[in-house]
Amino acid sequence: MPLLPEPISDLIHAFQRLPGIGPKTAARLAFYLLRADSDIPEQLAQALLQLKSATSLCPQCFNITLSSRELCEICADPRRDADSLCVVEDPLDVLVLEQTGAFQGRYHVLHGVLSPVEGIGPDKLKIQPLVERVRGGGIREVIIATNPSMEGDATAGYLRQQLAPLGVRLTRLARGLPVGSDLEYADQNTLLRALAGRQEL
């Protein structure tokens, strides 16, 4: 005898396919939605169905944009500096950087990082279009903002190889102690980077 009616177990299974959602959370969400006003599951369902059909990648920076647009809003905005390019792993990273309001240039989204273990080589990422974009001219600085992880660093190293011959300034986001953190809880690698990158007071 199945313990749960199929519509509920189907929903629990569908939730479990999402990252960070285990069987218990999935069941809690499903049973919450059973009790909730029916507009809550309906709104979520409609948003899910819209997601892929109404979005596409900007052909210049490969950020997610409305499929009705030619270029994304940032690439199409003439007030953004055209000579400064920030290279990130994922569209979510663009959002996070935009929220700081500190970067006025444009972006290039790689859609991943190099990872030999997972079989992700340069051809699986938007690296060739980046090289061509920089070669096209008009770009003075490329800020490589891949994550401060092993794969992020390896990807940054590969990009340096590819872009250095093109004569642009290449920079990488600073490593150090996160603001508001406690020295006592910093891991050793972060502390080493913070020491090595120390600045004049």
Add this chain to the structure above:
Amino acid sequence: MPLLPEPISDLIHAFQRLPGIGPKTAARLAFYLLRADSDIPEQLAQALLQLKSATSLCPQCFNITLSSRELCEICADPRRDADSLCVVEDPLDVLVLEQTGAFQGRYHVLHGVLSPVEGIGPDKLKIQPLVERVRGGGIREVIIATNPSMEGDATAGYLRQQLAPLGVRLTRLARGLPVGSDLEYADQNTLLRALAGRQEL
């Protein structure tokens, strides 16, 4: 300028309406689904749309069941003891108890607990149908399995008042130390209950 295309921000907002999902988790889920095979969001959307239309409450125990069924699978199963009734707060509690395989009787789902603060009185719960079900006869024991919380205890107390005159045996799930736990980390109330409910070795 909005930072995100509408289809993504709509999905983030829809996820944020779920319990335990904050803005960061919602954004992570939405960007994961953007990258994922399109059958993942589609399957979730279909399951959400099916949820309410294909399920209803069993008219006897008020557990969730397929809307195509007359009684739920447990109420309709002649092998289940008809003389023993377990009263729970939510359909999820039925699932948890069924997974133990230790209870062979039937259930009654209250769909909540008494909570004067939130304006939930006896008329908002399935208490009257429970009283009528017990008055209908054939039930020997009612196990009150509301949560070991203040509201759960208050609801159990109210149910005792209502059901005691009907001459059935009323029991409540045992309170004590959880199996595999450590005395050192037990809270005082649990320890007091464990002492008071101590049993012969």
